[in-house]
Amino acid sequence: QAAAEAPRGRLRVSLPTIGYRFLLPVLPEFQARYPEVELDLDFNDHLVDVVEAGLDVVIRSGELADSRLVARRLGPFRFILAASPAYLSKRGVPLTPPDLAGHSSLRYRFLNSGKLEEWMLPGLPAMPIALVCNNMEAMLGAAVSGLGLAYMPDFLARDALARGELQQVLAEQLTHSGQFSALWPSSRQLSPKVRAFVDFASERLFKG
Numbered sequence: 001q002a003a004a005e006a007p008r009g010r011l012r013v014s015l016p017t018i019g020y021r022f023l024l025p026v027l028p029e030f031q032a033r034y035p036e037v038e039l040d041l042d043f044n045d046h047l048v049d050v051v052e053a054g055l056d057v058v059i060r061s062g063e064l065a066d067s068r069l070v071a072r073r074l075g076p077f078r079f080i081l082a083a084s085p086a087y088l089s090k091r092g093v094p095l096t097p098p099d100l101a102g103h104s105s106l107r108y109r110f111l112n113s114g115k116l117e118e119w120m121l122p123g124l125p126a127m128p129i130a131l132v133c134n135n136m137e138a139m140l141g142a143a144v145s146g147l148g149l150a151y152m153p154d155f156l157a158r159d160a161l162a163r164g165e166l167q168q169v170l171a172e173q174l175t176h177s178g179q180f181s182a183l184w185p186s187s188r189q190l191s192p193k194v195r196a197f198v199d200f201a202s203e204r205l206f207k208g
Contacts (some may be wrong), residue, residue, distance in 0.1 A: 006191050007034045008034075011039055011194065012042070013040070013059065013197065014042040014048050014053070015042070016043070017045050018155075018156050020041075021156060023201075034193070034197075045110075045135075058182060058183045059182050061178050070183065070186045071183045072202060074179075075207060076179050077154055077202070078177050079151060079153060079176050079177070080171065081169050082083055082149070082152070082157050082160075083146075083149045083150070083169065084143060084146040084166060087143075087149075088169070093169060094149075094169050096123070096170075097124050097173060100125055100170075101125040101126065104147065104149065105149055109133065110134070118199070120176035127149075136152060139158065153178060154204075176197070180205070180206065182201055
């Protein structure tokens with residue numbers, strides 16, 4: 001019975017495009033723990049229908065209301081504001097939110113709604129927009145290239161910050177956090193492979 005209940009087989013998981021940044025570093029551990037599970041990863045930012053697409057698990061952020069799905073919160077992440085050292089050297093380091101009035105902003109547009117992501121920062125003034133894009137990796141690249149200030153998840157900027165390619169600003173004023181959840185169809189019996197992946201994701205992702 002234990003052998004029959006061992007996690008195995010193909011597991012179809014959908015994640016945001018930037019999901020590889022938080023998932024790939026821990027995948028070797030998952031593979032070592034569950035060598036008989038074959039992961040089939042789909043990275044995209046579109047709103048996917050888990051049931052219709054035949055997916056096993058979906059990882060998404062925000063509030064996701066679908067009565068056909070069961071959700072488990074995986075953990076929070078923080079939003080930061082950052083720009084390249086060259087940009088800040090040229091334009092100045094903002095010390096308070098009103099200082100942003102003279103700075104160029106790089107904005108993310110949601111694929112599903114077409115709306116710009118709101119910068120959750122008290123006292124935020126109107127800012128000139130230098131670039132709008134619907135891909136966070138492109139926005140990150142634009143920030144590293146010195147095009148302006150970008151508002152993004154901390155895990156997206158972590159490597160660039162560590163390399164000195166980006167510098168964080170207004171860290172004390174930015175307190176907004178996001179939340180990722182794992183979702184799977186409530187109509188299906190929770191298989192060993194899905195349970196193993198969700199338990200692992202809850203244990204290992206977004207733990208600082």
